[in-house]
Amino acid sequence: MTAEEIIKPENKVYAKPDLLNDNHMHYCPGCSHGVVHRLIAEIVEEMGIADKTIGIAPVGCAVFAYKYVDIDWIEAAHGRAPAIATAVKRLNPSRMVFTYQGDGDLAAIGTCETIHAANRGENIAIIFINNGIYGMTGGQMAPTTLEGMKTSTTPYGRRIDLNGYPLKISDLLVQLDGTCYVTRQAVHTPAAVRKTKAAIKQAFLNSMEGRGTSLVEIVSTCNSGWKMSPVESNKWMEENMFAKYPLGDLKNTVKK
């Protein structure tokens, strides 16, 4: 059987979801953002909530998320996505509201909004892309940058005595009573992508059913910022990032 004979609509097992637009994404080749965008589009499509979903886009590389996933979006000021999501969810309790934020947005300028939204137990889902660097602005040090990691503002590596320790924001949010689901995942292998999909789906369900704040941290790569190829940066992430940010569920009060 040749490939042409197999490529027929009735044999299709996987294709890009319709909610992911045909626009060419501006992300660098191999960027984890693309995978997470596709997962969000897939999940929203599977759950049939495209007309009920409102996403809050961050400032950072994912600032143009509204161009790629065909749902309603609001663009937030830097770090303020959880505050806007709070308002949207309180005014429209029947809607599924999620924020999509990077580590510079959520863990640096938006730490206050994140912690207080989670502490109030707002019924929102937070997708947190943690690549340990400010990707869009040119690879500066972020709060989540690992010790010894070279960035454009720490050219000799991050020093603890000068720059402090990497911020594990998910572990902080576990302590708060308002969060119902905190998990840390990655998208570097097919198996990891499937786990991440299940985690995001759980977070979206929690938002729909009003169980509290869910946080899905996705440990990601920034191959341009890290100055590696996409394949090398996945390997580097496995060896270095996972030691500081181990994968798995940190808190789940839903599943008893």
Added chain:
Amino acid sequence: MAKVKGAVKINQERCKGCDLCVVACPVDVLMLQPKEVNDRGYHYAFAHNHEACIGCASCATVCPDGCIEVYRVTIK
């Protein structure tokens, strides 16, 4: 025993040549074009060994740009 055959269809203009699908493929079906580039100048992925494809969709699962469609048939 039933045999599973797969095939992939790659949107070559959307592909950015990141190489992640090539690494994810368990049966070495894909590779990047060694010389050819698409309109944006990327060495896009293509199936150089289509016969081996089992339609597992690993390549499509890790593709950051959603370029890959996967098809599968079971031959009895």
